[in-house]
Every structure is written in structure tokens, then in C-alpha cells.
Amino acid sequence: MDIPTAVLYSVISSIAQMALEPSAELELVPEVMTVPRTLPPEAKRGLMQPPTGDGYLTIGDRQWPMSPTVQFRGQNNLLVLPIQIQSPVEVVYLTDASGAVFRVWMLTPNEASVARSR
Secondary structure (H helix, E strand, O other), X not given: OOOXXXXXXHHHHHHHHHHHOOOHHHHOOOOOXXXXXXXXXXXXXXXXXXXXXXXXXXXXXXXXXXXXXXXXXXXXXXXXOHHHOOOOEEEXXXXXXXXXXXXXXXXXXXXXXXXXXX
């Protein structure tokens, strides 16, 4: 049984129109809410210069060795490669038992504006 071309085009047009129209259900979805990240209270704060690749980080006026397992977290809390850090950034960081930096969190403007209690 053949479907007339006009009916076929009408069905396809209706499906396409429904796909393009915003649905009332989609409007009820709330905006994505961000959860503030919890930074360790024992973390130190400073202005970190971009890593140079020599195994050391300059934070403030001091050079720190980098741990072999160092992790850099961006403002969105995702891992960042050291080569991606191209400008000085306000950070909080942790050192291990040997004094090497092993965790670094780059601060958002809101986090940087809040004074940390020590």
C-alpha cells in the first residue's frame, strides 16, 4: 500500500515542527547550580607564577619543589596541565612531608576575595 506523497510530507513536517518548538517540559528544568568547593583549611595561599618545567614552582617569593604526583586544579575544579597555566594566578596549595607541593587549587575571583582564616 503506497502512502500518498502529500500525507508523507505532512507527517515529516509535523515531526520536524515538534522537534524545533520549545517544549513546556524543558522550561521547567532549573538552571545548573554550582556547589562551592571545599578547600582544605590547612592549605597555604599565595600568588603562583606559571610553572617553568624545571621541577619547581614559584609561589609568592619562594621556590617550592614539585612532587612527582602534583595536581593542579583549575577554577572549575578540573585537572589542569602545568603547561596550560600561562599567567600568575592566586592559589591555595598543600605540601607533602618532604616539603614538595603536591596539590594546587587555582582560586576563582570570589574565592580570592574571601580572607582565609589560619
